[in-house]
């Protein structure tokens with residue numbers, strides 16, 4: 499079986515300008531770190547002086563996964579990105595995938611396997627930008643899965659920091675289904691949580707999360723919402739996952 503091909507319910511260039519406009523309104527710095535097919539690749543950063551956790555969030559790396567960028571835009575417009583943290587957002591990494599509704603970019607490359615020796619302009623540019631950024635206290639990679647029956651997540655937590663996985667899943671489970679399969683994508687899962695073991699750095703093709711684990715953050719979550727569910731629900735789940743992860747992180751750092 500292959501995923502259904504559904505063009506995104508938005509125009510990428512228009513969505514990017516909505517991000518830029520809203521980001522400026524909410525005190526973000528807007529950077530264009532590349533351009534693909536006339537659509538800018540953007541990063542939005544917002545720093546508040548004083549000790550704050552650094553939170554990185556990316557979305558839109560797979561063109562058949564529209565809920566994550568739409569959720570980020572909603573959070574931005576709602577004023578969610580406040581003074582609690584220093585924010586680093588890359589909201590739409592694969593602009594050419596969305597009009598076609600394909601996981602891959604226009605050249606057929608899966609951008610989320612391109613972080614070791616990048617072949618795509620998108621990820622080469624993203625890596626150049628990431629290399630100029632500090633380390634992050636939390637990384638969130640927002641995704642969707644067309645084969646899932648509910649939401650699930652991957653946790654990369656090599657230093658055994660306080661986990662946010664149960665917190666995120668519990669918050670979502672109050673209102674939305676969790677994928678309860680014991681094996682997801684060939685990996686053992688427990689109540690919607692996958693903790694890949696072994697050193698993922700030995701993998702030949704690097705997803706973004708593995709790159710982040712190797713170079714940028716000791717705590718990373720990949721959130722996966724089920725594409726077969728209504729878009730509005732998936733957007734709500736993505737928002738809830740981000741909100742819960744951030745408030746959990748802030749609380750766990752306050753306790754130290």
Ligand SMILES: [Zn+2]
Nearest residue numbers: 560563641642
């Ligand atoms: Zn994905």
